Amino acid sequence: MAVVTPRVFVSHLSGSAVFDPNGDPVGRLRDLVALLRVGARPPRLLGLVVEVISRRRIFVPMTRVTGIESGQIVITGVINMRRFEQRTSETLVLGELLDRRVRLVETDEEATVLDIGITRLPARRDWEIEKVFVRKGKGRGGALRRKGETLTVEWSAVTGFSLEEHGQGAESLLATFEQLRPADLAGVLHHLSAKRRGEVAAALDDARLADVLEELPEDDQLEIIGKLKDERVADVLEAMDPDDAADLLSELPDEDKERLLDLMRPEEAADVRRLMSYEERTAGGLMTTEPIVLRPDATVADALARVRDPDLSPALAAQVYVCRPPDETPTGKYLGLVHFQRLLRDPPFTLVSSIVDTDLPPLPPDTALTEVTSYLAAYNMVAAPVVDESGALLGAVTVDDVLDHLLPDDWRESELPAGGPAGLTGAGSRAEAPDGR
Incomplete structure (x- = not known):
């Protein structure tokens, strides 16, 4: 057989x-x-x-x-x-071969690599690349022309893999990582070459790139935005959480910082400027200016509808803040907060003003990081309101922002404390491993 x-x-x-x-x-x-x-x-x-x-x-x-x-x-x-x-x-198959422009040997047509087929050699444990799935036609600006014919050919039927490509696209690579969480995609980008990292970042839409930038080490963030046009950087900064955008801008020279802020929408830039006016390791410097704010006459049903927003982080969705108008930060007088669990226990028609928690004191914006940490730990909270002297809600500090500043600067590049699977850890270096390399 x-x-x-x-x-x-x-x-x-x-x-x-x-x-x-x-x-x-x-x-x-x-x-x-x-x-x-x-x-x-x-x-x-x-x-x-x-x-x-x-x-x-x-x-x-x-x-x-x-x-x-x-x-x-x-x-x-x-x-x-x-x-x-x-x-x-060595060559990374996903990171460096997908989206590469090659030529078909038989017709000398240009094509773009969409996928790679690998096969196991008969009676051996070796694997090799066997097939290349390509789309005919030249990509424009790193994007693929949708009308080009697609076909699967033998590896030997194409040329062009041996040369380093300038301006390589990223569409096929991104398709393979479409379902990754931002933190996982950030890990993928961090391990790519600087050239490939820039190409992939340029191919991401603004919202996705904003999410990924928030998860990358500072050096990678600065490298990526340094390769983008100012108008694109401004759009991405607007899509980021204001506190993360403020942190990133604070690492730039004053001239670059002001130029980018001027390109942002005035209301977005105002939030970022306000955050940058506070000391970094204080409640004001750590907070986000976009918590869930409701008026006293809002109902539990209104609150739950806001909490369901899939773009909210779990920490921000854990509670809503009840304030008098205006609803945008800085708000009118801060009245208190309502925990998510309380929203689940009360009828939908209940007014949030009737179940507001007024016992938890808000934090002044100049509260030091150590005090913010103690506050969250003492009250078992994942977020805390920040209120100014006039009683207006300025924003909320979330536990993830606190952890960002408590962990070492390079924590995103470090491994998690959990060890690897039992029985799989081998002693010695790769050179000592019997990997046949």
């Missing part, structure tokens, strides 16, 4: 769960590592880049892979838990 050799397209593998032989989760696939070879020989797959529970990215040799299917990957053996570092001879 003939042996059927499986073929898998890598876009279907992105983010797939990786399991050990017992069915215990190891992590998720973030990329594949290939070795390009001379001539038309198909590249050999060296291994997988797997993000384990601690957010560390490790290298798993293909010789450890016992099964690959859409949705899951099974590995075996002792895995070296040393952090993956790409070598100069």
Whole structure:
């Protein structure tokens, strides 16, 4: 009986769960590592880049892979838990091959790579790139022309992979990561080359890029916005949470900061300027200016409708703030807050003014970070109101913003404290691991 050799397209593998032989989760696939070879020989797959529970990215040799299917990957053996570092001879399949412009050997037409097909060699545990799924036609400005014919060809039927490409698009790569949370997509961008990171960031829409920037280390943020036009940067800053936009702008020279603020919508810029007027490690410097604000005559039903907003963070959705008009911060007189749990217990027609919690004292904007931390811990809160001397609500400090300032500056680049899966940690360096590399 003939042996059927499986073929898998890598876009279907992105983010797939990786399991050990017992069915215990190891992590998720973030990329594949290939070795390009001379001539038309198909590249050999060296291994997988797997993000384990601690957010560390490790290298798993293909010789450890016992099964690959859409949705899951099974590995075996002792895995070296040393952090993956790409070598100069290596190519990341998802990060560097997708969206590459190539030429079809037979017709000399230009095409763009949409996907890569990999296959396991018969009677061996080696894998190689076998097929390339392309769309004919030249991309314009990094985007793909939708009307171009698509086809799947052998690796040897295209040329152009060996050269570094300038102005490579990112549409196909982004499609493979469409379902990632902003923090996970930020992790993907952080591990790409600076060139590729800029190309992917430029291809994201403003809202998605804003979410991702909020999760990136400061150096990556500055690098990315430094490659964008000022008008685009201003649009992205408007889409960011005001406190995050203020933090980012505070790292820029005064001249650049003012130029970008002038390009922003006046009302958006006003919120950011106000936040930048406070000391960084105070309640005013930490707060967001966009909490849920309701008038006293609003009902529980009104409050729950606001809380359901999917764009709200869990911390901001945990409570609503009852204030007299105006509703935008700085508001009229702050009356108190209503916790989400209380909203669930009372009838929809109940006025929020009748169930407002007035016992919790608000924070002045000059409250130091240590006091804000103690306040949240003492009252078991995930957010706290910030009120000025006149009694107007200025904003709310959330626990995630407090943690951002309590953790080390490089915490986004660090691994989580959780260790890797039991039984998979191998001693020694990658050079010592029997990975055949």
